[in-house]
Amino acid sequence: MSYELTDMKVFVAVAEEGNVSRGAERCHLAPSSASLRIKNLEDSVGVALLNRHPRGVALTAAGQVFVEHAKRCLAQLEQLRSDLLPFTQGMTxxxxxxxxxxxxxxxxxxxxxxxxxxxxxxxxxxxxxxxxxxxxxxxxxxxxxxxxxxxxxxxxxxxxxxxxDQLVLLAPITHELAQQSHVSFKECLGQPFISLQSGAALHTFLNNHASALDGRLDVRVQVSGYRAIARLVASGAGIGIVPRTAIESSDKGKLAVIQLTEPWSQRxxxxxxxxxxxxxxxxxxxxxxxxxxxxx
CATH class of the missing domain: 3.40.190.10 (Periplasmic binding protein-like II)
Incomplete structure (x- = not known):
């Protein structure tokens, strides 16, 4: 196949606009130049990529496949440019x-x-x-x-x-677990949890240990960070497990910090x-x- 990067850019622009003139304008080309590039592109790949109509163009089945691949290629090339930019600016x-x-x-x-x-x-x-x-x-x-x-x-x-570091349980100061200095993870499974979002390493880690106990986390709220867990726990919304180093001095007096008895809590x-x-x-x-x- 012999076609240029500009041909791919023009084709994507025309496909997205549904019109050769508007696609050509996006690429700062005359409509005749854009049409010629698309015709050469079709000749190169050996199949029609567009159906021409009086009011515009539509992708053929082959055109739909081509445009999806072209978009990915152009995105990767743009990422390549971005990744190389720091080197041109003196990155060592x-x-x-x-x-x-x-x-x-x-x-x-x-x-x-x-x-x-x-x-x-x-x-x-x-x-x-x-x-x-x-x-x-x-x-x-x-x-x-x-x-x-x-x-x-x-x-x-x-x-x-x-x-x-160490994973610890956070509980509202009025919670039934708040008076305990140590608690097992199994004792926590019947309580509503404030958890990190699905896919976060700690969320997956705790779910795996819950499954090993033939239980599950009753996740009431999912949040993006430890600070949100602490604030929601302090409000009484549920309990949560976080690293001890994530607890700030401002949390003292607002929630209870309880050690977990499991060896895996030492992280x-x-x-x-x-x-x-x-x-x-x-x-x-x-x-x-x-x-x-x-x-x-």
Whole structure:
């Protein structure tokens, strides 16, 4: 097939407008030039892509397939341009970091701010994942650095301590559980929960442990962050489970913080990297060193 990127852009514009003249105008071309480009495109792929009518054009079945692929190709090319832009503006390095929700919400913002203060021209791609997915991504090379809470390690990765944390139960101060210093997760399953949204690592983690107990979370409200959980719990809407480090001093006196008896409630975070990375990355190593520095 021999056609140009401009041909694809013109075809998408004409298809979306349903009219050659309006599509050509979007691409700053004369209608005759747009028509010729589309005709050459059809000749190249060997099938009609448009049905021409007196008042406009409509996609053929083949045209519908082509326009969907063309849109994806153009979107990927635009993303390529965006990804390359930092390099043209003086970016010196890039690090991809996968981390669980706890790390992203509670710890990494301040630590990444320190890193950017030291290395302002470096760019970081930060994505939330479940801990076991993070390990697989670092092993496969899809992520340079992982921040995980795991009880077992992977032989292909090097793990270093990052932060100590613990999952705790939040309850309204008037709740029946508020007078207890410790509570089992099973005791909580009959209560309405304030939870993170479906797909969040902690939401999936708690649902899996509920299923293991032949139970389920009675989710009353789903929210986007730990602060919303704390506020709703304090209002009496339900109970919630959050990392202890997500609790702020302003929460004291507004809700009860209760330890969970399950061993999995201890969620110490570790940084993981490949023992034998495929490529050298100075800024990956600088970031890992900074994250793993002992707290002063």
């Amino acid at each position: 390095g890039h690090v991809t970091v996968f981390a669980n929700n706890n790390a992203i919400s509670s710890h990494l913002p301040d630590d990444l701010a320190r890193f950017f203060a030291a290395y302002p021209s470096v760019r970081i791609t930060l994505e939330e994942r479940m801990s076991h997915d993070i390990v697989g991504a670092v092993v496969a090379g899809r992520a340079d650095v992982g921040v995980v809470a795991l009880e077992s390690e992977h032989p292909a990765l090097r793990f270093a301590p990052y932060k100590e 110490n975070l570790h940084v993981c990297v490949s023992r034998n990375p495929a490529e050298k990355n100075l800024y990956r190593d600088k970031l890992v060193d900074m994250l793993c520095q002992p707290s002063e």
